[in-house]
Amino acid sequence: GQQLNQSPQSMFIQEGEDVSMNCTSSSIFNTWLWYKQDPGEGPVLLIALYKAGELTSNGRLTAQFGITRKDSFLNISASIPSDVGIYFCAGPILGTQGGSEKLVFGKGTKLTVNP
């Protein structure tokens, strides 16, 4: 099935550093989603992207929808300890039944921020 390749798998950074992660696919997506999962919690949507080339910010987070529609990037500026967690990219694909749709997720980037 369709897969999203997310990298890096993990990052260890110092507080204040900028972070960059990306997600690529062999297939075209019409939507890219970025989620964050805090330890012990469910993922929460950070940013949704709907147009190729779109650049969207949410506070210190910026995400871009790649122009080829096969990739997306998430950047975090000036990291702080509460940025710790797992970041997932996701994109929608059709299910096998008419009208059904599901998300395919990358395997996640685990971020550790040292104070």
Add this chain to the structure above:
Amino acid sequence: DVKVTQSSRYLVKRTGEKVFLECVQDMDHENMFWYRQDPGLGLRLIYFSYDVKMKEKGDIPEGYSVSREKKERFSLILESASTNQTSMYLCASRTWGVAGGNEQFFGPGTRLTVL
């Protein structure tokens, strides 16, 4: 705010037991999903439901079944729990037909341990 609740945060069961994981959403969403999350494997879709009494297998349905008798409730059933089903289980929901509305909203997760 969308609220997705799961019946238990932590659950311990014995091998061979029948296990029910319940998920309820309060936003009248048509679609609901069950995932399991394991270290290094990301989120894997078990089953999803795109309407009441409608279901579709995800990527790893073996050993699981689901029930959706009411729109707001989606149950995951482990007919005979096994140790390899020890995992974090996440429920999600989303609406359908809203332009740009692919986002799934997640519950807090149930950490299931099968002894």
